């Protein structure tokens with residue numbers, strides 16, 4: 001085909017480095033049309049009475065898309081920004097630009113998969129192929145030592161076999177030049193107001209991180225540079241006053257501004273220079289957990305949740321008002337540790353893993369609120385929200401995940417013990 005054009009549908013992969021989809025689209029076409037959809041469904045309210053996306057993540061997303069746009073503009077092109085659902089616009093775009101193929105990264109969350117399904121069906125009516133890429137995980141699914149259907153449900157087994165028998169591939173280089181389709185109306189990034197946030201001139205202060213590939217790479221560089229906190233010895237028996245080391249890479253990983261392989265190989269390089277270190281191990285272990293939850297969702301879909309009548313349990317939870325949920329959300333439970341973490345979550349959109357475990361344990365096992373209410377609240381608040389990681393971890397805390405046996409998994413007794421220790425507010429997180 002002469003003058004072949006490929007539409008590159010960006011989703012949670014807002015980067016140039018280690019982006020096979022982009023590399024392949026450039027190689028297989030004469031020009032590409034990058035597109036990002038600000039899908040209104042992600043800015044609606046949920047049945048839990050929460051927002052799907054809170055202001056911190058909305059801002060991080062806008063920054064990340066803006067950063068990608070800047071890079072494309074420096075290369076002489078741009079990214080088409082559409083405020084609407086992909087399935088409402090994709091057909092028109094394909095026809096308008098005479099697109100030969102559409103590329104995207106495959107997602108595993110049920111909502112995301114449903115959207116790809118709609119798009120695929122529509123493209124099919126035009127005889128256009130939607131090509132799926134895998135770029136969210138440390139290990140490619142085809143490199144795992146088992147087919148998806150046989151992936152061990154127990155994390156410890158998944159880890160052991162994967163580390164022993166699979167390899168982490170090297171990263172794809174960032175493209176140096178791109179030929180873009182010609183267009184003169186690339187669209188604008190919707191304002192927070194247009195995305196449904198009524199700020200009344202009161203835009204809350206920035207969260208802990210700035211969105212975008214460049215900011216993510218810089219964070220990683222500083223994290224691994226000589227003298228950074230990563231080289232300090234930390235106590236990993238996360239007691240309350242020492243929640244342990246946190247790389248804070250998660251938000252960039254969640255939106256794909258950083259690839260997990262990039263993080264892995266940079267950590268390995270630092271390790272070869274400075275020697276091994278428990279904080280390096282923690283990051284690599286975290287990336288494995290991240291892969292594990294994604295692969296579990298790929299394998300089981302929503303049946304990952306081992307709860308009979310989940311839909312009914314959620315409905316009952318929604319009917320039960322005043323069970324302590326609102327106090328938990330606002331950090332008014334009376335438990336100093338929980339309240340401090342919830343305050344931080346509300347103020348910045350981030351709390352470290354130890355904090356997430358504690359507040360989740362408190363909600364589910366002390367206040368006895370259904371775990372889905374907590375997961376929905378985290379979905380709104382976390383800058384690093386990722387469907388499989390969030391809902392998967394909540395299910396683990398609630399004891400309804402597929403992995404109830406793993407030694408590396410959730411330890412309820414340990415969490416309860418930590419919660420029982422009473423500390424005065426000001427001794428926390430010194």
Ligand SMILES: Cc1cc2nc3c(=O)[nH]c(=O)nc-3n(C[C@H](O)[C@H](O)[C@H](O)COP(=O)(O)OP(=O)(O)OC[C@H]3O[C@@H](n4cnc5c(N)ncnc54)[C@H](O)[C@@H]3O)c2cc1C
Nearest residue numbers: 246247248249250286287289290353356385386389390393
């Ligand atoms: C109830 C609950 C909800 C959570 N929701 C999310 C979520 O929506 N998004 C998210 O990225 N993580 C989630 N986590 C996992 C984990 O708490 C965060 O990834 C981590 O705190 C991010 O901080 P960090 O980047 O400093 O992590 P590090 O400890 O430095 O780990 C490096 C990276 O590994 C990944 N990672 C680490 N631990 C886990 C884990 N248990 N599960 C999945 N990935 C992991 C993250 O991408 C993280 O950036 C949740 C955990 C709990 C208990």
